[in-house]
Amino acid sequence: MRRLDSIPLLTLLLAGCEGVSAPESVTDATLDRESLHPATEVACGETITESVTLKADLTNCPGDGIVIGADNIVLNGNGHAIDGQGVGSGVLVLDQTGVTIKNLRVSDFSIGVSLGFANENTVTRNEFFDNNRGVRLGVSSSNKINQNRFENNFLAIRVLFDSNENRVSLNKVSGNGSNAISLLSSNGNVLIRNQVSDNPTHAVTLFQSSGNTVKGNTVSGGDGHGFLVLSSSGNRFIGNRSVENLWDGFSLDASTGNEFLENTAERNGMHGFEVTEPAGASKSNALVNNSATDNAGYGYLDTSSGGTGDSGTDNTYERNRCSNNVLGGSSPGGLCGPRDSDPSFPLRFVVEDPVADHTGSVDVVRMVFEFDDGTGDYEIVLRADEANPFVGSFRVNINLFNPDVGTTAQFPAFFQDALNDFSLGGTEQTELRLTGSDPALTNWGTGDRVFTNSLAGTGNPDGTSLFRSSVVDAAGGFLTNEDVIAFGDLSQPAVVQQR
Numbered sequence: 001m002r003r004l005d006s007i008p009l010l011t012l013l014l015a016g017c018e019g020v021s022a023p024e025s026v027t028d029a030t031l032d033r034e035s036l037h038p039a040t041e042v043a044c045g046e047t048i049t050e051s052v053t054l055k056a057d058l059t060n061c062p063g064d065g066i067v068i069g070a071d072n073i074v075l076n077g078n079g080h081a082i083d084g085q086g087v088g089s090g091v092l093v094l095d096q097t098g099v100t101i102k103n104l105r106v107s108d109f110s111i112g113v114s115l116g117f118a119n120e121n122t123v124t125r126n127e128f129f130d131n132n133r134g135v136r137l138g139v140s141s142s143n144k145i146n147q148n149r150f151e152n153n154f155l156a157i158r159v160l161f162d163s164n165e166n167r168v169s170l171n172k173v174s175g176n177g178s179n180a181i182s183l184l185s186s187n188g189n190v191l192i193r194n195q196v197s198d199n200p201t202h203a204v205t206l207f208q209s210s211g212n213t214v215k216g217n218t219v220s221g222g223d224g225h226g227f228l229v230l231s232s233s234g235n236r237f238i239g240n241r242s243v244e245n246l247w248d249g250f251s252l253d254a255s256t257g258n259e260f261l262e263n264t265a266e267r268n269g270m271h272g273f274e275v276t277e278p279a280g281a282s283k284s285n286a287l288v289n290n291s292a293t294d295n296a297g298y299g300y301l302d303t304s305s306g307g308t309g310d311s312g313t314d315n316t317y318e319r320n321r322c323s324n325n326v327l328g329g330s331s332p333g334g335l336c337g338p339r340d341s342d343p344s345f346p347l348r349f350v351v352e353d354p355v356a357d358h359t360g361s362v363d364v365v366r367m368v369f370e371f372d373d374g375t376g377d378y379e380i381v382l383r384a385d386e387a388n389p390f391v392g393s394f395r396v397n398i399n400l401f402n403p404d405v406g407t408t409a410q411f412p413a414f415f416q417d418a419l420n421d422f423s424l425g426g427t428e429q430t431e432l433r434l435t436g437s438d439p440a441l442t443n444w445g446t447g448d449r450v451f452t453n454s455l456a457g458t459g460n461p462d463g464t465s466l467f468r469s470s471v472v473d474a475a476g477g478f479l480t481n482e483d484v485i486a487f488g489d490l491s492q493p494a495v496v497q498q499r
Helices: 009-014 439-443
Strands: 028-033 040-043 052-054 058-061 066-068 074-076 081-084 089-094 100-102 105-107 111-116 122-124 127-129 133-138 144-146 149-151 155-160 167-169 172-174 181-184 190-192 195-197 204-207 213-215 218-220 227-230 236-238 241-243 250-253 259-261 264-266 273-276 286-288 291-293 298-302 316-318 321-323 328-331 347-352 364-371 377-384 393-401 414-423 431-437 470-472 481-484
Touching: 081 089, 089 105, 105 111, 291 298, 298 321, 321 328, 393 431, 414 431, 414 439
Parallel strands: 052 074, 058 081, 066 089, 074 100, 081 105, 089 111, 100 122, 105 127, 111 133, 122 144, 127 149, 133 155, 144 167, 149 172, 155 181, 167 190, 172 195, 181 204, 190 213, 195 218, 204 227, 213 236, 218 241, 227 250, 236 259, 241 264, 250 273, 259 286, 264 291, 273 298, 286 316, 291 321, 298 328
Antiparallel strands: 028 040, 028 052, 347 364, 364 377, 377 431, 393 414, 393 470, 470 481
């Protein structure tokens, strides 16, 4: 078993935790105050105490670029650059609140934007490149780091030392020299819908951090783990994708009480999900509804043993899926299976619905229909895109047509489970299940074609019905569709297969 003492992880995590640099001044640039003040010349390293809009690039700063010296001001780069000489911070925010830093291009500093003892600030729509660290938070809470681009920095986003309840979202991070996004001894943060690619070590790392939510992120093409959780507890990973990384898709080491829900690990160079247990330290983790496909190791590897969890491990595994992993589905066995629901259903078909084809708030991306052709019992599993989940009030209509057992939208060719009204309030879900029994299904069998609609020419030869499978506004009836559940080409059917 690989051990982390062979990896310079702590060196990477702790690299560059030096103190903030002192202001220096050298090169001038013209800035236009975002108030009634006239344009003012501001030098590299100068402290600003009111809002400004950059009118020109600030270049070759030998120390800090701009120092924020007041609360509740805006530094608008207006697309201009702040460029350094490899030391200092492009923008230094020390012990300030309510500051917004936006529309800057920051390069060649030790730290692009440094927040120290700084709370409730926003760093948005900036570009960071060729810095040692892009954005660093130290003892700073309730800040927003969103919609920035990070390229060719050594470390992209660092949240360190009691930096809590920050939100890091919608950032694009690629081609950096080490860890892309990392939390160290920081709690209650939210990492959501970031895109991380082509980094030489781990993409998202949590070390000695608790109570964080990591949701809807996509990481790919890295030379380490996609997601690494080390000595951390009580974190939630929901709906993340880890694809084509050199090591594990998701790796837990010496970590307790974490939840992994509806994550996907595909084509990674080692295991899809790995839980390692030095000295009994990884326990009480829950892995539920995850998917591991085409990984070079196991889909799920858990080295804990002698516990009260599933398959003798110290952890819980429920409804996890695995397929085409080189070493097998799981070790020990029984942590996953190829099925999406109840294994008692012998027949199934799957509809992969295109992403972003919806007109309302919900975007269904997959329907798995499983049934027993002896009894007519069935279960339907609908999955929604993480960015557009099931939420609020809506209606689900499932209308299916099997032309191989009939020619009109009636028994036994027609299946319907419609008028299913849901009211979730503000609770978001990415999965819904419908169950029931329909005698029409006793006539359906392996190889039958199934359409999710019965429009003329795309399922029902006589064109007498307009029924379709969809998620609609609860008041919208059958034809006001927010998302039609169908293949990209409506004329292409699903095919019933044996489980």
